[in-house]
Amino acid sequence: MSHKRIPKRKAAIAVGGVAALGAAALLLPNANASQDNASGAAAVAPRTMKATDASDLAAQLQKLLGDAFAGSYYDGTKQQLVVNVVNGNDNVIVQAKKAGAAVRQVKNSTAALKTAARTLKNRATIPGTSWAVDPKTNKVQVTADSTVTGAKWNRLQSTVQGLGSDMATLKKTSGRFKTFVSGGDAIFSQVQNGTVRCSLGFNVTASDGSPAFLTAGHCGVAAKDWSDSQGGQPIATVDQAKFPGNDFSLVKYNDTTTQAPSEVNAGNGQTVQITQAKDATVGETVFRMGSTTGLHNGQVTGLDATVNFASETVPGGTDTVNGLIQTNVCAEAGDSGGSLFTQDGGAVGLTSGGSGDCTNGGETFFQPVTAALQATGATLGNAGNGGNAGNGAADPSASASAGDQSGAGNQAGGNQIGGSADPSATASAGDQSGAGNQSGAGAGAGAGDQSGAGTGAQSGAGDQSGAGAGSGNQSGAGNQSGAGAGTGNQSGTGANAG
Incomplete structure (x- = not known):
């Protein structure tokens, strides 16, 4: 037609x-x-920036830091990019700071967080659940809706506790x-x-x-x-x-x-x-x-x-x-x-x-x-x-x-x-x-x-x-x-x- x-x-x-x-x-x-x-000037103090600029800088620092990069987030109150680093090389960290980011040392690497997510997928793929990496806490945030009860809740809770x-x-x-x-x-x-x-x-x-x-x-x-x-x-x-x-x-x-x-x-x-x-x-x-x-x-x-x-x-x-x-x-x-x-x-x-x-x-x-x-x-x-x-x-x-x-x-x-x-x-x-x-x-x-x-x-x-x-x-x-x-x-x- x-x-x-x-x-x-x-x-x-x-x-x-x-x-x-x-x-x-x-x-x-x-x-x-x-x-x-x-x-454009290298500065040790974190630089004030818009969220869009923070996103661009985060992408650059992820490449620079390699395996030491463990996520990042934008601090809207301070208008700063915060970059998580695990087992970071001091020289690389200094470069990240000079680029204008606030750098903090964390425990969990990106690889470890992805492994945790795979565990959840294999053991707890239950309707009404979700999980995502939260760079502010450097943890995987798992959420269950109101339909996850009984044995399903117990399985999810046990899996998370196991992590x-x-x-x-x-x-x-x-x-x-x-x-x-x-x-x-x-x-x-x-x-x-x-x-x-x-x-x-x-x-x-x-x-x-x-x-x-x-x-x-x-x-x-x-x-x-x-x-x-x-x-x-x-x-x-x-x-x-x-x-x-x-x-x-x-x-x-x-x-x-x-x-x-x-x-x-x-x-x-x-x-x-x-x-x-x-x-x-x-x-x-x-x-x-x-x-x-x-x-x-x-x-x-x-x-x-x-x-x-x-x-x-x-x-x-x-x-x-x-x-x-x-x-x-x-x-x-x-x-x-x-x-x-x-x-x-x-x-x-x-x-x-x-x-x-x-x-x-x-x-x-x-x-x-x-x-x-x-x-x-x-x-x-x-x-x-x-x-x-x-x-x-x-x-x-x-x-x-x-x-x-x-x-x-x-x-x-x-x-x-x-x-x-x-x-x-x-x-x-x-x-x-x-x-x-x-x-x-x-x-x-x-x-x-x-x-x-x-x-x-x-x-x-x-x-x-x-x-x-x-x-x-x-x-x-x-x-x-x-x-x-x-x-x-x-x-x-x-x-x-x-």
């Missing part, structure tokens, strides 16, 4: 909802702020680990038992030059064709999807002239231009956009996390995802696939799943964007006829009609933060275009956790192992729909995988 062509379509990417005021206040005044200039209190810690979290359905700007797909709803993460250019976007992998295995309005004509088709193992999908726009600007909608007519793909740094502040809960911020708390989701498609089975970013940012059903980014325009992650909510708090895990870009061959930036039109002002008189993803008015303008986008411009229902927040956990939406009413028939994801974490150009966020697309449209019925 032929698809409707929309030559001037602008692909929206962020959230159709009300942005959290606290996060917005923190993000908007500082968006696209220039980074501190490094003095030793100086190597691993164990804690309980409320709720249960699940993938979050729906997403940044909502995208929809009709499946056998209802409607699947997800969110678009970042707009990218596929390896063949066509416009596309990244979203959660569990959405891509749940449904193939995606629309920007519930029951609407498909506008994009899944090209690649990985879940479990990893959690990312590359979805290509059917219309090759689709405009896909590299920006994220921060709500209230404000956008953040996405300029680069970025690896997360423990301790840095990050922002998450989602169609259910809007804009929220928090800190990165762990890297290379493993999460064992209860399978939505295999009774009693486990969908394990590796290499995730762990944060204390909240999320809820409908936020899956949405974008995780930094205030200076770094695309960091795609919302995968977690526990808790935005009332009581929780923790959320994200698929690194760098790994998704490397695996799919996509690049960050504009595609098709899209492109950031520069610092253009949004047309205050325009209002987006249903299904017209471009958001409020002619928001094609590039970095609208602090610009003249009119916050009063309205986006009507269905306007949520952003593709994204995938449905169904596990491969498919199972009923249960899902926010939608239906029984989640989304076809389950097969055992798709994900690609490894790579660096690569991160995808840019889409042309976020303009001024606050209403949350109303998001509710999709049906099997929103939870």
Whole structure:
């Protein structure tokens, strides 16, 4: 069946909802702020720097220190990079200090921490558990949700105790680990038992030059064709999807002239231009956009996390995802696939799943964007006829009609933060275009956790192992729909995988 062509379509990417005021206040005044200039002079005292600079320095010092490197994190209070060193050569440590890092001696090497993680994988891969290295404590942080009880809890507790209190810690979290359905700007797909709803993460250019976007992998295995309005004509088709193992999908726009600007909608007519793909740094502040809960911020708390989701498609089975970013940012059903980014325009992650909510708090895990870009061959930036039109002002008189993803008015303008986008411009229902927040956990939406009413028939994801974490150009966020697309449209019925 032929698809409707929309030559001037602008692909929206962020959230159709009300942005959290606290996060917005923190993000908007500082968006696209220039980074501190490094003095270039060697100094023994730790250097004050932005989180992005700390990430770059950490990568350099990891190569310099070799086996002596045992992780690093950003101290936001002091604005310093802290580097862990084990059995370090004095000369190498001096070089690290001269480079501007605060260096501390720790007991556990990176190799020892990875061995501990392998032990957990072999002995305690239990649905409802996760683990990640915490460089602040130099230990593996193990977490169990409320479903881990009885014999399962005893096995997990025994395994952690066997690693030793100086190597691993164990804690309980409320709720249960699940993938979050729906997403940044909502995208929809009709499946056998209802409607699947997800969110678009970042707009990218596929390896063949066509416009596309990244979203959660569990959405891509749940449904193939995606629309920007519930029951609407498909506008994009899944090209690649990985879940479990990893959690990312590359979805290509059917219309090759689709405009896909590299920006994220921060709500209230404000956008953040996405300029680069970025690896997360423990301790840095990050922002998450989602169609259910809007804009929220928090800190990165762990890297290379493993999460064992209860399978939505295999009774009693486990969908394990590796290499995730762990944060204390909240999320809820409908936020899956949405974008995780930094205030200076770094695309960091795609919302995968977690526990808790935005009332009581929780923790959320994200698929690194760098790994998704490397695996799919996509690049960050504009595609098709899209492109950031520069610092253009949004047309205050325009209002987006249903299904017209471009958001409020002619928001094609590039970095609208602090610009003249009119916050009063309205986006009507269905306007949520952003593709994204995938449905169904596990491969498919199972009923249960899902926010939608239906029984989640989304076809389950097969055992798709994900690609490894790579660096690569991160995808840019889409042309976020303009001024606050209403949350109303998001509710999709049906099997929103939870």
